[in-house]
Amino acid sequence: MQALITHRTLPTRIFNALSGKAIFSPGAKVHDNVPIPTINSQQLLVKVKTVALNPTDFKHMDALAPPGCILGCDFAGEVVKVGEGAAGKWKVGDRVASVAHGGMYPDEGAFAEYAKVNHDLAWPIPGDISDADATTYGVSAMTAMFALNARLGLPFPGSKENAKPAAGDESTIFIYAGATSAGLFHLQAAKAAGYTVVTTASPRSFELVKKFGADAVFDYRSSTVVEDILAKYPNLTKAVDCFSEGPSSSICAQVLKPKGGTVVLLLPNGESKVPGVQFEMIMLYTVLGRAFQMLAPLGPKFEASQSDREWAARYYSALPEVARLLKPTPTVSLEPGFKGVLDGLEKLRQRKVVGGKQVVQLQS
Ligand SMILES: NC(=O)c1ccc[n+]([C@@H]2O[C@H](COP(=O)([O-])OP(=O)(O)OC[C@H]3O[C@@H](n4cnc5c(N)ncnc54)[C@H](OP(=O)(O)O)[C@@H]3O)[C@@H](O)[C@H]2O)c1
Numbered sequence: 001m002q003a004l005i006t007h008r009t010l011p012t013r014i015f016n017a018l019s020g021k022a023i024f025s026p027g028a029k030v031h032d033n034v035p036i037p038t039i040n041s042q043q044l045l046v047k048v049k050t051v052a053l054n055p056t057d058f059k060h061m062d063a064l065a066p067p068g069c070i071l072g073c074d075f076a077g078e079v080v081k082v083g084e085g086a087a088g089k090w091k092v093g094d095r096v097a098s099v100a101h102g103g104m105y106p107d108e109g110a111f112a113e114y115a116k117v118n119h120d121l122a123w124p125i126p127g128d129i130s131d132a133d134a135t136t137y138g139v140s141a142m143t144a145m146f147a148l149n150a151r152l153g154l155p156f157p158g159s160k161e162n163a164k165p166a167a168g169d170e171s172t173i174f175i176y177a178g179a180t181s182a183g184l185f186h187l188q189a190a191k192a193a194g195y196t197v198v199t200t201a202s203p204r205s206f207e208l209v210k211k212f213g214a215d216a217v218f219d220y221r222s223s224t225v226v227e228d229i230l231a232k233y234p235n236l237t238k239a240v241d242c243f244s245e246g247p248s249s250s251i252c253a254q255v256l257k258p259k260g261g262t263v264v265l266l267l268p269n270g271e272s273k274v275p276g277v278q279f280e281m282i283m284l285y286t287v288l289g290r291a292f293q294m295l296a297p298l299g300p301k302f303e304a305s306q307s308d309r310e311w312a313a314r315y316y317s318a319l320p321e322v323a324r325l326l327k328p329t330p331t332v333s334l335e336p337g338f339k340g341v342l343d344g345l346e347k348l349r350q351r352k353v354v355g356g357k358q359v360v361q362l363q364s
Contacts, residue, residue, distance in 0.1 A: 001114050004109075057102060078094070098122035111362070129323060139182075220248070226251055262279075263278070334360045
């Protein structure tokens with residue numbers, strides 16, 4: 001099959017990681033003779049039709065991924081083979097979407113003609129949802145639900161837990177960078193859980209974040225952003241930093257200063273310097289239930305987590321219902337094929353993607 005395969009050497013990757021540059025680009029090439037993945041009894045083989053692009057894809061291409069790995073996380077397509085342990089639930093021809101740990105393995109990744117997936121870490125795409133929209137419920141939506149539900153204890157949208165009224169001050173949450181793809185799902189999921197949602201965005205994205213559930217939005221570039229938020233919301237105890245770069249995490253900590261609490265980060269961005277406020281970083285790949293190391297052999301190691309893996313299976317079983325309550329992020333379709341993927345990753349790297357997700361049709 002064809003697949004987009006990483007090829008950077010370790011010294012180049014270290015240089016890129018330290019400098020934030022991407023020398024010798026592109027760091028991945030389309031290979032024509034990649035073996036079609038073999039599946040075990042619990043897995044599905046999927047003909048990949050549509051993929052969505054995430055910042056993690058270019059970060060893996062530039063620095064994090066060893067050579068010889070298939071890139072890409074979010075995909076939607078058609079089941080072409082079913083492991084015997086999954087036969088009661090899935091059949092050939094089903095439409096399916098899922099998330100792969102792209103840039104980590106030679107036989108698993110979304111930017112390929114075929115991808116394999118564990119049958120309980122995938123969802124059947126409802127007939128009225130397009131493949132493009134289905135891909136947006138991958139990395140971005142799952143990260144939002146993982147941060148809010150598994151780490152901050154908010155209920156799943158639509159679950160019975162929602163019947164409990166959220167108590168007092170804790171019913172307001174702060175989402176930094178609500179206009180990111182992850183942010184748009186955080187806003188919706190927190191709103192669906194009954195929370196008042198306070199966020200930050202550029203003025204260009206104020207309308208967008210309101211449409212996705214923000215009750216109040218503040219400009220993250222304003223020099224008085226912390227004071228402005230505290231003047232109206234002095235009792236915040238929960239936050240998610242959907243940007244997690246530069247001053248964003250410290251702004252979150254300041255906003256939680258009066259009461260203390262937890263800020264979930266999506267990238268490592270220092271320690272909290274505010275007493276009573278702790279940072280907790282998540283890395284979505286832990287939900288896939290395998291140990292891994294980024295930028296091996298030098299980068300951070302993550303242990304396999306059985307509880308995160310169980311959470312992911314719950315997410316996928318709830319997703320047909322959750323997708324009725326949380327709308328997909330806006331999508332922009334790029335040129336079909338691997339060229340569209342590489343062009344889109346370059347736009348993401350240059351931070352030219354605003355207010356939605358780039359999607360690419362790989363096959364019809
Ligand atoms: N740890 C994990 O498991 C995990 C999971 C998902 C994502 N992430 C990481 O989270 C980050 C966001 O990912 P994403 O795919 O959601 O992002 P994205 O959709 O690519 O984000 C684009 C948005 O970023 C906002 N933005 C640009 N510059 C900003 C700044 N200086 N401060 C605040 N917002 C800014 C823009 O909104 P405005 O119009 O408001 O400027 C823009 O719409 C990435 O670094 C990604 O790698 C981590």
